[in-house]
Amino acid sequence: MTEILFNKRLQVQVKCKDSDDRRSTIRISVELQFTTNPIPKRDLIVRLTDDADLFFLYNLTISEEDFQSLKVQQGLLVDFSSFPQRFTNLLQQCLTEQDKDNPRFLLQLQLHCASSLDHGPASLNVVETNPFKHLTHLSLKLLHGSDTQIKTFLASCLASIKEEKQLLEQKLKKTEEDLSRQLSFTQQTLAEKSRELDKMRLEWNTHTSSLTSRHTHDLSAEREKALEVQARLQQQKEQLRAELEGAHQRSMEVLQARLSELEASNRELTDRKYRSEATLRELKAKLTGVEEECARVKQQVCVLRGENSTLDEECHTKERQLSQIHTRLAVLEQESRDKDTLLTHTRDALEATQQQKTSMEGSAENKQLQIQKLETTVKSLSEELIKANSIIKRLQGDVKALVAKMKVKNTVMVSQEKRLQETSDTLTHTHTQLQHTQQQLQQQNQEVCKLKEQLEVTVEKLDESREVLKTNENVITWLNKQLNENQLSRRQESVGVFETPSALSGAAGGRGGGAISNPLDSRSFPSSALGFPSSSPSALGFPISSTLNAPPSGPAATRPLFGLHNLTSAAKVQFNPMSARAALSPVERRDGSPPVTHAPPSNKEKSVTHVPFSNKDKSYIHTP
Structure with a gap:
């Protein structure tokens, strides 16, 4: 007695020793066989076939004794009774995710031979993929079917196809009989309906003739009524015309009086026009001076926009480096x-x-x-x-x-x-x-x-790892505290940094020593207002290794930090990518393993990463 648990076509990644990897569609069937003679036992049969290649056949029979050795070798946590259901669940997940660009579960068929023509053993692996590692959940070793096995399998397939053919022929005969009966019945109903239609047409013709005779009489009566109404309306029209002519005569007299008044007001308006033209010539002279001043201001705006574009490029490079740091923290977690x-x-x-x-x-x-x-x-x-x-x-x-x-x-x-x-x-x-x-x-x-x-x-x-996590949490809390303090201090100092538009336009010519160079852009600040000292280079950087063990103290504790979410109101700072690249070298693990690459953090994870400052490159901290 056999029970079919799974029989579907799946996409499988085929690997050979001397050939490239390829993807093919293979039918996987999982059956549970029960035998009672001489001893009752259960066997799990896994069979791989290809509908295009009839000689492609791989079999595997797993008994309860074989499953115990498989469980010990691969570290399985399920019993033989629940193993078939779990295995079919894994195959179903591979089937649901095979059409995705990056499937999470996939099947690998590894052929232990030089080419696909050699009939050697194969391994069917169920692999879970993630950005960090490919994890093999289950690996089954299958043997290629012999000639007798292929012949018996093809014979069983032929027998099943013949049975399906007989069933389909029986169904076809039944459907033909049903359709013939339905056709005769519909023909009878069609004849009855056609007779009813003829009767309805005769009734409709008699009904329409009676209606036309009745409506012609009604139409003649309505025409007489319409002629009477037209005569009455003609009389009303002549009366209304006489009244309108009298009203028009009176309105003409009123308009003539109004015209004399408007001519007097027109003379007054011409005098005002001459006076306004004189004032307009004076305003045009002033406008030419203002336009020249506006042209100078536009040239300054173009120069400031070029500087702003360079600062935006530096900002993008800093954002990329910060994303690399976030990936490192995610992999550590x-x-x-x-x-x-x-x-x-x-x-x-x-x-x-x-x-x-x-x-x-x-x-x-x-x-x-x-x-x-x-x-x-x-x-x-x-x-x-x-x-x-x-x-x-x-x-x-x-x-x-x-x-x-x-x-x-x-x-x-x-x-x-x-x-x-x-x-x-x-x-x-x-x-x-x-x-x-x-x-x-x-x-x-x-x-x-x-x-x-x-x-x-x-x-x-x-x-x-817990100590490292604790130190990272302490550093994150300390950095958030410093960030909040610096934001409050910047808001308090912003009153002294900004000037009136007239003073800023006067100071636009001399942009030396970190002063504000764009009076129209509120995002540019002097370097002294941002808290960066220009004389002591040692006070502008702290290494990553020191922050991983304990929060920095001394001059580094009072250093200002900047967040990307405040870049609309914060200063654009010059950035040196060489020093940031040296500071962002991968951190080696304590057990001696090579450095790891980091995946980007999820939307729910929030991390703060610090980058060493120097006098020439002034980086900032990003808190997404």
Whole structure:
């Protein structure tokens, strides 16, 4: 009895030794086979086929005993009863994500041969991809089907296709019969409907003729009424025309009086026009002077816009460097999470080994008690042997006189020898069992020691990562505090920095020594107003290593920090990419592994990263 759990086509990444990787569509079927003769058992059958290539066949049969070895080799956490469902769930996730550009789950078929024509073994891997690592959840080794297996599989496929063909033929016959019956029924209904339509047409013709005769009579009556109404309206029109002519005559008289008044006002307006033209000539002379001044101001604006574009480019380079720093912090956090998961796994393994150790200690104590019992029996048997030897010596002296008694003593000696042989065999068997248990106990003790060492190493790494995280949190809180303080100080100092427009236009000509050079751009500030000293270069930078261990103190504690969200009101600062690149070198891990690249942080994570300042390149801190 077989139960089909999964039978669908999936996209698989095929890898060969001497050829490039390719993607192909392969049908994967997972079946659960139940057998009851002679022993009831369950087997999981995994089969790979290709609809385009009929000779492509890979099989794998997993029994409960094979699954135990697979579970130990690959560290699986499920039993054989739940393994088929979990495996089909992984295949379903691969099917749902195979059409995406960057699928999270994908299948890899690795052929252990020179080319796809050679029929060798293959490995089917279920891989989960992420920006940090490709994680293999399950790896199954499949064997290529032999000629007999391919023939039996093709025969079963042909039989199933024939059965489907028979079923389809039966369905086709049924549908033809149903359609023929429906066709005859529809033809009958069509004939009935056509007869009804003819009847309706006759009724409609009689009805329309009666309606036309009736409406013609009504139309003649309405025409007579319309002629009467037209005559009445003509009379009303003539009366209204006489009234309007009288009103028009009166309005003409009023307009003539109004015209005389407007001519007098027109003469007054011409006098005003001459006076306004004189004032307009004076204003034009003033306008030419103002336009010349405006042209000079426009030239200054063009120069300031060029400077602003260069500052924007520097700002973009700084933003890219800050994004690299954020990726580094995100990868550190991911490493800490991975270490936490590793610690939980090692703890579980340690608990399991401790339970095994306790069980082995109990079995060793039982064996020790059995050994003590056997030793006591051996001692008693040795005492009996000593007594028997003394009896033999005494009987040897009396052998000539006691011939009849000698036969009885011979029988006693044979029975004692048999008993002695049995006790010696049991003693050797118990010694071998004792040695075997001692060896197992030593192996378990060695495994426990190894696990303890691994646990200590992982605990040390976890403590180091926690210390690093604590120092990073302290640095972040300190930087946020400094940022808030500097923002408050800048808001308080902004009253003294900004000047009136007239004073700024007068100071536009001499932009030396960090003064404001653009009176129309509120984002330019003098370097002294931003808190950067121009004389002491050592007071403008602090290294990354010092901030990772403890918050900086001294001159670095009072240094101003700038956020990108305040760049609309903050000053544009000159940036040197060479010094920032040196400060942003990858940080080596404490366990000696190479530096890691960092993925960008998510929208919910907020990080603050510091970059060393110098006198020539003045970077800022970004808090997204």
